[in-house]
Amino acid sequence: MARMADPVRVAVVGSGPAGLYAAEALVKQAGGTVEVDVIDRLPTPYGLVRYGVAPDHKSIKSIARYLQQVLEHPSVRFLGCVELGDDITREELLDCYDAVIYSTGAMVDRRLGVPGEDLPGSVAATDFVNWYCGHPDAADHAFDLSAEEVAVIGVGNVAVDVVRILAKTADELRDTDIPEHVIDALAGSKVRRIHLVGRRGPAQAKFTTKEARELGVLPGAEIHVSPGDLELSPADAELAETDRLVRGNLKVLRGWTEPPTGDRPRRIDVRFWRAPVEIEGTDRVAGLRLERTALDENGRVTGTGTYETLPVGLVLRSVGYRSVPLTGVPFDERASVVPNAAGRVLDAAGTPVPREYVAGWIKRGPTGVVGTNKSDAAETVTALLADVEATGAGRPRPARRIEELLEGRGPIVTYAHWLNLDTAEIELARSLQRGERVKLGHWAAMRAACHPQ
Numbered sequence: 001m002a003r004m005a006d007p008v009r010v011a012v013v014g015s016g017p018a019g020l021y022a023a024e025a026l027v028k029q030a031g032g033t034v035e036v037d038v039i040d041r042l043p044t045p046y047g048l049v050r051y052g053v054a055p056d057h058k059s060i061k062s063i064a065r066y067l068q069q070v071l072e073h074p075s076v077r078f079l080g081c082v083e084l085g086d087d088i089t090r091e092e093l094l095d096c097y098d099a100v101i102y103s104t105g106a107m108v109d110r111r112l113g114v115p116g117e118d119l120p121g122s123v124a125a126t127d128f129v130n131w132y133c134g135h136p137d138a139a140d141h142a143f144d145l146s147a148e149e150v151a152v153i154g155v156g157n158v159a160v161d162v163v164r165i166l167a168k169t170a171d172e173l174r175d176t177d178i179p180e181h182v183i184d185a186l187a188g189s190k191v192r193r194i195h196l197v198g199r200r201g202p203a204q205a206k207f208t209t210k211e212a213r214e215l216g217v218l219p220g221a222e223i224h225v226s227p228g229d230l231e232l233s234p235a236d237a238e239l240a241e242t243d244r245l246v247r248g249n250l251k252v253l254r255g256w257t258e259p260p261t262g263d264r265p266r267r268i269d270v271r272f273w274r275a276p277v278e279i280e281g282t283d284r285v286a287g288l289r290l291e292r293t294a295l296d297e298n299g300r301v302t303g304t305g306t307y308e309t310l311p312v313g314l315v316l317r318s319v320g321y322r323s324v325p326l327t328g329v330p331f332d333e334r335a336s337v338v339p340n341a342a343g344r345v346l347d348a349a350g351t352p353v354p355r356e357y358v359a360g361w362i363k364r365g366p367t368g369v370v371g372t373n374k375s376d377a378a379e380t381v382t383a384l385l386a387d388v389e390a391t392g393a394g395r396p397r398p399a400r401r402i403e404e405l406l407e408g409r410g411p412i413v414t415y416a417h418w419l420n421l422d423t424a425e426i427e428l429a430r431s432l433q434r435g436e437r438v439k440l441g442h443w444a445a446m447r448a449a450c451h452p453q
Helices: 017-030 063-071 090-096 125-132 157-167 180-187 209-215 234-242 244-254 372-391 402-406 415-432 443-450
Strands: 008-013 034-039 076-079 099-102 122-124 149-153 193-197 221-225 266-271 274-281 285-295 301-310 314-317 344-346 352-358
Touching: 008 017, 008 090, 008 372, 017 034, 017 063, 017 372, 063 076, 076 415, 090 099, 090 402, 099 372, 122 125, 125 157, 125 180, 125 314, 149 157, 157 193, 157 209, 157 266, 193 285, 209 244, 234 244, 274 301, 285 314, 352 372, 415 443
Parallel strands: 008 034, 008 099, 034 076, 099 352, 122 314, 149 193, 149 314, 193 266, 221 266
Antiparallel strands: 274 285, 285 301, 344 352
């Protein structure tokens, strides 16, 4: 882009991979003509990398080291503990910047829509993931792990992560960054049998082959799938010939058909072709009623009228995620995304809204892997900078700076403050003799670490 007399000021709302890849793209595409403020309601950056990636997946979590370089660029600032809609309004944000990119993700779970879903013991997998990943909003959550049997509904990577964490012992997880209070709770777990339930068949499983393999090598848990659950329709058999993921998953699943031996303390049962129809219980979850499913002549899943009940005391649903509306920003309730064209926010008439953009899951829905956000963010930034260039040097300048607005509204967490928290977690791990870091998972402890006396 042509060099502007004044740097373009951009706010990126959300410091997960999508937001930080957007900040990186702004720096690379605009050179020295941009100032980027990455704003997050949490005192910690990295979003889903910190609070969504399973703690025992250390290679994926290492992405944070790459994203750290973005935050340390001279043209980028981190402003934590700043919540859009609470600490600052959309209108105020637009007063402070030439453009705003919303990258707030999609971390609210979808519901099953069955009777009993709101019973105690029926919970969203996202809540459980937030808890074991040390998200401060989930620090005081309590999960009853006294039931011997648990059901995890869904066959994506998050569901597999949840199963794996439940199937491991606390000692196996002690060298991860799981908060100490979570380790203590997992140490007291009475869970012995875990059911992974999928509404459709193995060809439609969304977990990756790598994730599947990890379930099959857990030292303390054997795994089983009924051979009948792996039967394929002609269309699925054809898909298995052409789709590498399906072919790889089926190879792993077929290795789990041997009858269980009972020689390990925990057991995982993978159950395809079963749809939840009711979560049973009065005061809390006492069972999960499933209906056997099959494909009709049009390839749609339909019930067969055959039922079974699993005697589970905990149900964790992982059937998809959705974004939530941002006050004043257009939102498609059906698709749970902000309507956009190449990242440009669109109004109800399909017209681009000036100076507002989206990146990541709130732009395209919860699809892809962490790295998908890089090309997604680059597309948005290309559109943003093209719009800035089209307005020319005579564009109106932002009316104020965000520091002026936030003065007196509570302490902002800068990148330097985050580094204080980062150091505190590393030192905590050392004191507990537990791996590289142990997360501080409570708001008060995190704030105190950010602003030491």
